[in-house]
Each structure stands twice: as C-alpha cells, then as structure tokens.
Amino acid sequence: MMMEGSRSSSSNSCFTCQTRGRTEWCVLTDEELKLLDKGKVSRDYLPGEVIFHEADACQGIHCIESGLVGVRKMNANGQEILLRLGYPGDTLGYRSMLSGDDHNNSAEALEPSEICFIDAATVRTLLTRNPTLGLRFLNHAATDLSAAEDKVLQSTTLPVRARFAHLLLVLKDRYGVVGEDGAMVLELPLSRQDMAAMIGIRPESMSRTIRSFEDDEIARFTGRRVHVRNIDDLIEELELAEGL
Amino acid sequence: MMMEGSRSSSSNSCFTCQTRGRTEWCVLTDEELKLLDKGKVSRDYLPGEVIFHEADACQGIHCIESGLVGVRKMNANGQEILLRLGYPGDTLGYRSMLSGDDHNNSAEALEPSEICFIDAATVRTLLTRNPTLGLRFLNHAATDLSAAEDKVLQSTTLPVRARFAHLLLVLKDRYGVVGEDGAMVLELPLSRQDMAAMIGIRPESMSRTIRSFEDDEIARFTGRRVHVRNIDDLIEELELAEGL
DNA sequence: GCAACGCCTTGACCATAGTCAAGCAAGGCC
C-alpha cells in the first residue's frame, strides 16, 4: 500500500555495498559477485512492513543492507515471540531456503530498512560454485542454533525479571552508553510489546516488570529511553536467579 | 550386564557401518571414507556415561552407531533441560566443532551405545575436500535450528499438559504402536526425570501431570510403558491450548 | 539381614505470571 520504496536495484551494487564485509558474501570472487549483483533485488521497507510471513514459500534469501528487522514466530493461538533482531549484514530466511522448507518464521521491518532479495536459484549456483560460502552459512547456522538453545534454557529456568535483565544486558552492546560509574543509558528501538515478545511474556507482565525495576531503583524508563542506575544491578539480578 | 565394551575401532569399519546411509557421511567417496575410517575411534558407552561435558573443549565430533544419547544443557543453578535425543546416525557436537567453540551442551548415553569419535583435523580435511559434506551439515544445522525455535515458542506459550501431550506425540513416531481404534502403547526409553527435563519442568510437576492424564483417562502409566486410550485426546489437548 | 541410595510420588504452601477488564495518553484523521 505504500511504495515509498522501489529504489531500483541498479542504484546500489553489491560491489559497493557497505555491509558486505559483515555478510556471508564476503568470500565471493569478483565474478561470483557479479552473478550475485545481477540476481539480487533491493527494496525499501517501512517500519511495520512485512518482508515475509510464516508459512510463505521460501523463494530465496534476504540480506539486510540497512535498518532493523524483527524475526517473529507465532503459534496457532496468535501468541507471538520475537526470536531475534536482524541488523545490517544479517541474512534472513537462509534456514528455510537451505532445508527447502517454507518459512517458519516471519520478518518485519522495525525501522526503515533497505533489504536485498536473492532468489533461490542464484543462491544455489553460488553455493555450488564457492564451497566456502556454504561453510560461512554453516557457521551462521551454528551460531543461531547455539543462541536458540540458550533461549530454550533461559525461558524454562529463569524468572521474568532475570530474563529482562539479561535482555537489557544484551541490548547494551548495541544501544547502550555506559558511564564511568556503571550507569547506563539505552536508546532502544523497541516497543514494550516487542520487548515482551523477546522474553516470551505478555505486555501486562512487561509493564509490571518495568515497574518493579523502577520501584527497586534499578532503572528508569521514559518512552524508549532507559536509564540504568548501575549495570551491576542487572548482572546481580541474573546471578541471583541462577543461584549464585 | 556390563563391559561388553571396548570393541576395538578396527572391528567396525565405516565401510560396513550400518548407519552410514543415515549420516552426513553418505556423500563421501571411497577414498574419503578411507580417511574417515582411519581417523575415527569407536567406543562403547554404558547408560549414564558421559560422552562430553558442557564447556569441554571440542576436539571433534561424535557419530552414534547404536544406542541412545541425551543432549543436555544446564544453567548455573544446576537446573537441567534435555534438548534432544540422539539416535543411530546422528551426529553430536558438530555445532561447537564448526563454530570453533567449546561444547555448550553435554551428551550422555541413555542406553548402551556405540559411538565413533572423529577428530577435528579429519573433519576439517573432509570438509574442504568434499563441499557436499558441508552442505549436509548445513542441512542438519538448519533442521536443528528450526526444532530449537519451535521449542522456544512452545515453552513460552504452551502449558505443561500440552507440552507433555506434544512430547508423547513426538515419541510415538519412534516408540509407539498405534492400534486401529486410535489406542497406542509406548515403550519409552526415558525416566520421568528425563521426560520432565525434555519439556522443561521439575520432576514433581511431571508426576502431577502424569496423574492428571490418568485422572482424565487420557493415558495410563506403568513404569516406562504408556497406554494412551486414544491418540486424538493428545492432539485435542494440544489444540485446546493453542486456542483452536 | 539391614542400611543406603536413587527414583518417584504426594501434600501443603506460595510466588509468579497469565487473564480479563478498564482507563489513560498520544497520534492520526475527518
């Protein structure tokens, strides 16, 4: 319904792509890169726009050039979790593509994003041409798998406060500014609902958890800005729950 | 009942390995197979024996020839979950091996098992020699990843009864005998504790869940044998929780 | 034989987080 997008694919080439160094594609030769460049289509997405839906047939993979993407998964009930955030250089949908399944999660732009689509045929050609590419994807999958298994453990063993503390600590690396005294300011790109979905709870519980952090003077939340009095409090919250 | 073990590695060759067709290794050429055969060491494990621990350095990968293996993960608190079961033909520890990390879960024989160890150097050699092997692992990783993400969703959105019903439905494929009338008998290889760990609950809750299934006449549990009155009840239990 | 251990079960209790319902604030639209 919008079409702010449609900057043509010729305007940004894989050769000049800023994020390529961070992607799987960095192992390609010039010739292979030409193939990739020809096969890809770039497109702009506005916040809230969906890149692909769960159960859609997987036609290829997506590569984030700029912006922020949320990878979601929902059950039949309509309950949703936010599995992970996708940043420039990240690849989306490679899992389904590689195992030949339909998409089993959905991707949605959380910020204005520029995303390349590379069709399945091109990916397959490149994979057979350049074996190193497969190993890069293998690495990626291994990392994602490890993260997913951690998440399973966390969500079954840790209480909500600890999971939230952990989330803030993870987001710190990307969005946090830490001061000398251990204080931190976070400028988050996430709504409360999305934070809730990231730790697998409902919005009401998120609200209450935030409030309990404020009551305990661990942090102050104003809009999407978070002031953490002292990072150690978050770490302590985690370790407490882990029984240390 | 023990020390059947220590059959030497020469006695069973990769060439005659019954399970090879089901493994990643089925794509190897004869010459590569010879390499694998020379590099591997086979060993027998008794129930309870640990194949590798979490945080151990990953020296290579393991391949299950026979038996049953549980892949576990625990948090600092000592709480444990059983991530998945490993069957003949399955590969263990490939994730850590491929991303160069230490093991981030542990593997333990649940039944007497025969397991081959293939050292990292051999794996790497084979991976560079035969690119298809990498793609096979990639596929494996993609499958595991999908399963792990499902598990995250389930453990945060489904109540215990539904998770247990789901577990029984999964175990049905391997251990169940289903009759004409929809009744089913399962002969499980798992203790109550392990079933509890598979759905991320404590043993007490497992006990109570079992009892509630018996009270509702969904199933009868005697030791490790389960009689399910009608499979549809399990499916219904699941769908009910998913809001259908 | 008996003691010790591991596994499972049960009871009583409680805390955590989900549900339902209502209300508020901010932004978009006519």
Next chain:
DNA sequence: GGCCTTGCTTGACTATGGTCAAGGCGTTGC
C-alpha cells in the same frame, strides 16, 4: 474541534507450576 485507534498501564483475580518436606518402593551393597 471531536473521534478513532493503538500502545501502555493498572487493578483484581486466578491458575499454573515451583518449592520444601516427607514418605514409599526397589535396587545395591555390606
């Protein structure tokens, strides 16, 4: 301006599942 919608918060209530403590039962070992 008024009217929606959407996102967030709050309250009251409930249910689910965790915790703690005790006891049963079967196996193993001395």
